[in-house]
Amino acid sequence: xxxxxxxxxxxxxxxxxxxxxxxxxxxxxxxxxxxxxxxxxxxxxxxxxxxxxxxxxxxxxxxxxxxxxxxxxxxxxxxxxxxxxxxxxxxxxxxxxxxxxxxxxxxxxxxxxxxxxxxxxxxxxxxxxxxxxxxxxxxxxxxxxxxxxxxxxxxxxxxxxxxxxxxxxxxxxxxxxxxxxxxxxxxxxxxxxxxxxxxxxxxxxxxxxxxxxxxxxxxxxxxxxxxxxxxxxxxxxxxxxxxxxxxxxxxxxxxxxxxxxxxxxxxxxxxxxxxxxxxxxxxxxxxxxxxxxxxxxxxxxxx
Amino acid sequence: xxxxxxxxxxxxxxxxxxxxxxxxxxxxxxxxxxxxxxxxxxxxxxxxxxxxxxxxxxxxxxxxxxxxxxxxxxxxxxxxxxxxxxxxxxxxxxxxxxxxxxxxxxxxxxxxxxxxxxxxxxxxxxxxxxxxxxxxxxxxxxxxxxxxxxxxxxxxxxxxxxxxxxxxxxxxxxxxxxxxxxxxxxxxxxxxxxxxxxxxxxxxxxxxxxxxxxxxxxxxxxxxxxxxxxxxxxxxxxxxxxxxxxxxxxxxxxxxxxxxxxxxxxxxxxxxxxxxxx
Numbered sequence: 001x002x003x004x005x006x007x008x009x010x011x012x013x014x015x016x017x018x019x020x021x022x023x024x025x026x027x028x029x030x031x032x033x034x035x036x037x038x039x040x041x042x043x044x045x046x047x048x049x050x051x052x053x054x055x056x057x058x059x060x061x062x063x064x065x066x067x068x069x070x071x072x073x074x075x076x077x078x079x080x081x082x083x084x085x086x087x088x089x090x091x092x093x094x095x096x097x098x099x100x101x102x103x104x105x106x107x108x109x110x111x112x113x114x115x116x117x118x119x120x121x122x123x124x125x126x127x128x129x130x131x132x133x134x135x136x137x138x139x140x141x142x143x144x145x146x147x148x149x150x151x152x153x154x155x156x157x158x159x160x161x162x163x164x165x166x167x168x169x170x171x172x173x174x175x176x177x178x179x180x181x182x183x184x185x186x187x188x189x190x191x192x193x194x195x196x197x198x199x200x201x202x203x204x205x206x207x208x209x210x211x212x213x214x215x216x217x218x219x220x221x222x223x224x225x226x227x228x229x230x231x232x233x234x235x236x237x238x239x240x241x242x243x244x245x246x247x248x249x250x251x252x253x254x255x256x257x258x259x260x261x262x263x264x265x266x267x268x269x270x271x272x273x274x275x276x277x278x279x280x281x282x283x284x285x286x287x288x289x290x291x292x293x294x295x296x297x298x299x300x301x302x303x
Numbered sequence: 304x305x306x307x308x309x310x311x312x313x314x315x316x317x318x319x320x321x322x323x324x325x326x327x328x329x330x331x332x333x334x335x336x337x338x339x340x341x342x343x344x345x346x347x348x349x350x351x352x353x354x355x356x357x358x359x360x361x362x363x364x365x366x367x368x369x370x371x372x373x374x375x376x377x378x379x380x381x382x383x384x385x386x387x388x389x390x391x392x393x394x395x396x397x398x399x400x401x402x403x404x405x406x407x408x409x410x411x412x413x414x415x416x417x418x419x420x421x422x423x424x425x426x427x428x429x430x431x432x433x434x435x436x437x438x439x440x441x442x443x444x445x446x447x448x449x450x451x452x453x454x455x456x457x458x459x460x461x462x463x464x465x466x467x468x469x470x471x472x473x474x475x476x477x478x479x480x481x482x483x484x485x486x487x488x489x490x491x492x493x494x495x496x497x498x499x500x501x502x503x504x505x506x507x508x509x510x511x512x513x514x515x516x517x518x519x520x521x522x523x524x525x526x527x528x529x530x531x532x533x534x535x536x537x538x539x540x541x542x543x544x545x546x547x548x549x550x551x552x553x554x555x556x557x558x559x560x561x562x563x564x565x566x567x568x569x570x571x572x573x574x575x576x577x578x579x580x581x
Contacts, residue, residue, distance in 0.1 A: 041483035185345040186554040190573035215556025258513035
C-alpha cells in the first residue's frame with residue numbers, strides 16, 4: 001500500500017523576482033515499510049517538495065498543483081486534512097537539532113506535549129510514562145533523569161535522538177526526515193542511521209528522506225530520486241542508481257564524492273576527482289550560480 | 304633539511320573552574336614544504352584549536368611551533384607581522400568570514416596592502432583583480448560585494464584573499480564542508496592547482512575522510528585533544544592501526560563501497576557507541 005503518491009506534482013514559489021517553479025512535475029511513490037530518498041544539491045527543490053507536501057510552506061507564497069496523496073488525503077486541495085495528519089500519522093525529523101526544540105522547556109515537557117497531541121485522550125500520567133519509554137527507545141541512557149533536562153544540556157547527537165523520539169510519539173505511519181544527520185559527526189551519524197533502520201524494522205514506518213549525501217542515501221534507501229532544478233533527473237533502486245547511473249548529472253554527482261577507495265580519479269593526478277579536473281572557468285560558473293539563485297528563495301541552506 | 308613547520312608537544316588549556324579545560328595536549332607533527340597535512344577528528348577533538356595556534360589567533364599554554372626552525376610562540380610587534388604574512392587562513396563559513404559591505408576587490412586589496420604597503424590604491428585593485436581571476440571568479444567580480452556571490456564563489460574570494468599575501472602556508476579550516484559536493488570538488492581542484500604552481504604548503508582541518516584521502520599527503524588523527532594516530536595519508540587511511548581511526552573510517556559512508564552490503568551491517572556497530580550528554 002502506498003502512503004505517499006505524487007504525480008505531476010509542482011510547487012511554485014512567489015518570490016521578489018517573480019514566480020519560481022521550485023518543484024517541476026515530479027512523480028514519487030512511497031510504500032509502507034520502505035525508504036524513498038530525494039537527493040540533490042542546495043536549491044534543487046528537495047526540501048521544498050517535502051515541506052509543501054506536509055503543508056509547512058506559507059499557503060500564500062507556495063502554490064502546489066498536480067496529484068499528491070498523503071495517506072489518502074489530497075495534499076493539494078485538502079490543507080486541513082494534511083494539518084490533521086502532521087504530528088499524528090506523519091512525523092517530521094528536522095535538520096538542525098540545535099534549534100528545533102524550545103530552549104525554555106524541558107525535553108520531557110516537549111515529549112509529553114507531542115504524545116498528547118499524537119494520541120488524543122492520553123492522561124498526563126500516561127503521557128509522562130510514554131515520554132520516558134520513547135527516550136529509551138531511541139537509546140538514550142537513563143531516560144528517567146534525562147526527561148528533566150533542557151535542550152542545552154544535550155549534545156547534537158542526543159538532541160537528534162530526542163527529535164526522533166518526538167517524531168515517533170504518535171506512532172506515525174510516515175517519517176519525513178529532512179537532512180536528519182547533516183549536522184552530526186560521522187560516528188554519531190552512523191549511530192542515528194542505525195537507530196532509524198532498527199525503528200523501521202521494528203515498526204514498519206515508511207521514511208521519506210531528504211539528503212545531499214550520497215553515502216547516506218545509498219545506505220538508507222530502497223529508491224532514490226536525484227533532483228536538480230526542481231526536476232527528478234534520474235530515479236531508480238538505490239543499488240542500481242549508484243552502481244550504474246544513467247544520467248550525466250548523476251554521474252557527475254557521484255564522481256564529485258571524494259572516495260575512500262583508489263577508484264576512478266585521473267591516473268597520477270593528485271586532484272580530488274575526475275570531474276574536478278575540468279577547467280575552473282568552464283566548470284564553476286554553472287554550478288555556482290546554479291546553487292546561488294534558487295537557494296535564496298528556496299531552502300537557503302548553508303551546510 | 305628540517306620540515307617547514309614543526310609543532311612540538313603543543314598544549315592549550317582554556318581557563319575555567321578546576322584548572323581549566325585542556326583542549327590540546329602533547330600534539331606534535333611536521334609539515335614538509337609544498338605538501339598537505341590534514342588534521343582530522345570529530346567535533347571537540349581540538350583540531351581547530353591547533354589551527355588557531357598556528358595562525359596566532361590563540362597562544363598555546365605549552366610546547367613550541369617552529370617555522371623554519373624559529374619558535375613563533377610569544378612573537379610580538381614587527382616579527383609577529385612578518386610571521387602573519389607567511390601564514391594565512393581560509394575559514395569554514397563562507398557567509399560569516401567576508402565583510403558584507405566590502406567589494407571582492409577591496410577584500411583582496413586589503414590583504415595586498417598588508418604585504419606591499421607602498422602600492423597605490425589603483426595598483427592594489429589591479430592586482431586584486433588578478434587574484435580573483437586566478438581563483439576562477441567571473442570578470443567584473445572585483446566591484447561586487449560579498450552578498451552577491453554564492454557560497455562556492457565566496458570561498459574562492461577567501462582563497463584569493465589568503466593567496467594575495469603570498470603566504471608559504473595556508474591553513475584551511477573545514478574550507479569546503481559548507482559546500483555542495485560538486486562545488487567542493489572544484490575548490491579542491493583549485494587548491495591542488497595552486498599548490499602545484501606556487502609550492503604553497505597546506506594545513507587542512509577536516510572531518511571528511513574522503514576529502515582528506517583525496518588531497519592530503521600526511522594525516523594526523525586527533526581525539527580528545529591528543530594525537531590518536533599519524534603518518535602518510537595512504538597508510539593511515541588505507542590501513543588504520545588505531546581502533547578509533549578504524550571506527551572513523553567505517554563511519555565514512557562511501558557510496559561506491561556499499562555494493563551488496565546490508566545497510567544495518569554497515570552501521571550496526573555504531574548502535575552501541577555511547578553518546579553521553581554534554
